[in-house]
Amino acid sequence: MSTSLSLQEKYQELTTAATISGVANLQVREQEGILYIDGEAPSGAVKDMLWGVYDKLDPNFLTGDLVMNVNVSATAPVTHAKVTTEHSNLNIRKGPGTDQPIVGKAAHHEIVTVVSQTSEQWWLIRTKDGEEGYSYAQYLTPEATPES
Amino acid sequence: MKKLSTSILLMGILALTISFTSCKKKAKDADIKAAIETALKADPMSVNTMVSVDKGVATISGECKDEACKMHCADMVKGIKGVKEVVNNCTVAAPMPVINAExxxxxxxxxxxxxxxxxxxxxxxxxxxxxxxxxxxxxxxxxxxxxxxxxxxxxxxxxxxxx
CATH class of the missing domain: 3.30.70.1770 (Alpha-Beta Plaits)
Structure with missing residues (x-):
């Protein structure tokens, strides 16, 4: 159990930061030498801050002894999202998976309609042109509903 | 061995009879403990609970599945004859992380x-x-x-x- 103590100690600053910054449903659990931190951050800034603390405590996250699954809590249902790829278009697929055929593309920085947040990884979206399918959620940033 | 257990059983019945017949007599801590343990064992919600009784004060400890289970445990113990007070030292188990092992x-x-x-x-x-x-x-x-x-x-x- 001494390893358990040191692992929790190692990431003490992170769990404290999560508590102080108002992460909801915070759960810190250890299983088989891995620390799991789950919760809902009140904002994207808090989530980024936590990843910054993680990077400081374990440079480049390379020890691999922490799995941090802190999502930004959805205060309102997400209806629109901006395509935040690095520069390329975002693939729209028939189903949730890169093994699924591409049925369309959303342009970089295009605002799309989020039909359903199918999973943490894949969202069902619809473009202005009416193309509908699944895109990788990492490249979609929730937007306020555009006024039109 | 059989004789011994029979006599223990008889003693138990005797003790039980005494506690029933003389209402004012305090149930012995050990009997209360046994009654609580039996009740806890029969309850599907309490998994790893332990109990100790001192002068009618029952202290329960161990891990409960959730907060509701913890409350339920204490309520049940409170209802057992001879229990004057319940000290609820049960902890609520943190749910195990969902691990993607597939x-x-x-x-x-x-x-x-x-x-x-x-x-x-x-x-x-x-x-x-x-x-x-x-x-x-x-x-x-x-x-x-x-x-x-x-x-x-x-x-x-x-x-x-x-x-």
Whole structure:
């Protein structure tokens, strides 16, 4: 159990930061030498801050002894999202998976309609042109509903 | 052996009879403890609970599934004859992390997350994600966030270089 103590100690600053910054449903659990931190951050800034603390405590996250699954809590249902790829278009697929055929593309920085947040990884979206399918959620940033 | 257990049983019945017949007589702590233990054992909600009784004060400890179960436990003990007070030292067990141990689901998630990172190769070793290759720091930070969402059983990143 001494390893358990040191692992929790190692990431003490992170769990404290999560508590102080108002992460909801915070759960810190250890299983088989891995620390799991789950919760809902009140904002994207808090989530980024936590990843910054993680990077400081374990440079480049390379020890691999922490799995941090802190999502930004959805205060309102997400209806629109901006395509935040690095520069390329975002693939729209028939189903949730890169093994699924591409049925369309959303342009970089295009605002799309989020039909359903199918999973943490894949969202069902619809473009202005009416193309509908699944895109990788990492490249979609929730937007306020555009006024039109 | 049989005789002994029979006599214990008889003594138990006797003790029970006395406690029933003379209402004012205090039930012995040991009897209360036994009654609580029997009740807890019969209750599906209490899993790893222990009890001690001192002068009618029952102290329950151990792990309960959740807050409701903890309250339920205390209420039940409170209802047992002879219990004057309940000290509820039960802790609520933290739910175990949901771990994605299925290689198939993990492989699919990894394929999706690493599709745009040709410099990184992955494999799965007993539920752990093993990554090798090179990746830029900014991209790695984003990839690690995606991978943590897959809830793996940990990582082996000894073969990964961050540029």
């Amino acid at each position: 290689d198939e689901a993990l492989t699919k998630g990894l394929n999706d997350a690493l599709k745009d990172q040709p410099g990184v190769k992955f494999s799965i070793n007993e539920g752990k994600i093993v990554l090798t290759g090179e990746i830029a720091k900014a991209k790695w930070a984003a990839v690690k966030q995606m991978l943590d969402k897959l809830k793996p059983k940990g990582y082996d990143l000894t073969g990964l270089t961050i540029k």
